[in-house]
Amino acid sequence: MDILGIIEKMLxxxxxxxxxxxxxxxxxxxxxxxxIIFTGQIDKYYNYRFGELEYRGLKFETDILNEENYQGNAVVNYTEYEIPYTRIIEHKHFEYGMQNKTIITKEYPNDWDKEKEPYYPINDDKNNNLYKKYKQLSEKDHKVLFGxxxxQYKYYDMDKIIEEALGCVNKEMP
Ligand SMILES: Cc1cc2nc3c(=O)[nH]c(=O)nc-3n(C[C@H](O)[C@H](O)[C@H](O)COP(=O)(O)OP(=O)(O)OC[C@H]3O[C@@H](n4cnc5c(N)ncnc54)[C@H](O)[C@@H]3O)c2cc1C
Structure with a gap:
């Protein structure tokens, strides 16, 4: 069964x-x-009553290239200071695509404001302390679970978020 089949079955x-x-x-x-389970921004849920949490933004630049293969891999990360983007995604390699052309997306760090997509939480002391206030408030709020x-204002990889979601279900419905 493919991933869509799994999700359709779950739903x-x-x-x-x-x-x-x-x-x-x-x-x-x-x-x-x-x-309810709420998976949006916890500070927005509480109308920013203690202040606004900050996030890292991203900018994406996508190109169609007239070549079969650009980098031989779905994802290549760049950590060098001199290179302005942090990674390049070559989409066809997620699905073993055989097309004549290829599409790549470069990801650049970007500023963030409330009009933009919140990508990564900034877990420094200032933001973690602010998040703690929202968390304490949420613990008294028995109608909502923040996921x-x-x-939860925390970076999760895909496998970790699935583990966290399953843990939450086991706790709520033992
Ligand atoms: C740029 C980027 C790159 C990443 N790369 C990787 C990677 O290479 N490997 C890896 O393992 N993980 C990666 N991750 C992490 C992965 O995306 C997360 O682990 C996963 O998406 C977290 O799941 P989530 O349910 O917490 O959040 P999300 O997937 O963001 O789900 C939250 C859901 O809540 C919905 N929502 C939010 N606000 C509202 C609202 N107001 N009303 C209605 N719905 C709302 C959203 O639409 C969304 O569907 C990456 C994350 C980012 C941001």
Whole structure:
């Protein structure tokens, strides 16, 4: 079974709505169940009452190249100071693509403000202390569980976030 099949099976019998912003229908979503899992920004959920958490932004530059193969691999990271991008993704290699052309995306570090996508939390003392205040507030809030990189203000790799989600389910529904 491929990944889509696994996800379809997991969601069987569950109503799924896509492209809905929680904050555009907050009252409705908060009352949809006795307890909700929120995977958005915890500071936004609490209307930034203690202040705003900061994130690292990213900028993407995508090119179609007239060659079969650019880098021979899906992801190559660049850590050199002189190179402005941090990695190059060559999409066809995720799926063993055999096309004549190839598409690459360069990822550049970028500033962040509230209008932009929050990519990585900045886990320095200032932001961690602010997050602690939101976490303490959330612990008294028994109607909502905060999950994931935005809800818990923490970087997770894919395998770790799945482990965390399964741990959460086991705790909530032993
Ligand atoms: C740029 C980047 C590169 C990465 N590269 C790797 C990698 O190479 N390998 C690896 O293992 N991991 C990588 N990760 C980490 C991986 O993406 C995360 O582990 C994973 O996505 C975390 O899952 P999550 O559920 O916490 O967050 P997300 O996947 O971000 O899910 C949160 C969900 O909540 C939804 N949401 C948020 N706010 C709202 C709202 N207001 N209303 C409705 N819905 C909302 C979002 O739409 C999203 O679907 C990378 C992360 C980033 C940002």
């Amino acid at each position: 069987k019998g569950i109503e799924v709505k896509l492209n809905c912003d929680f904050f555009d229908g907050r009252e409705k979503y908060e009352n949809i169940a006795k307890k 994931g990189r935005l809800g």
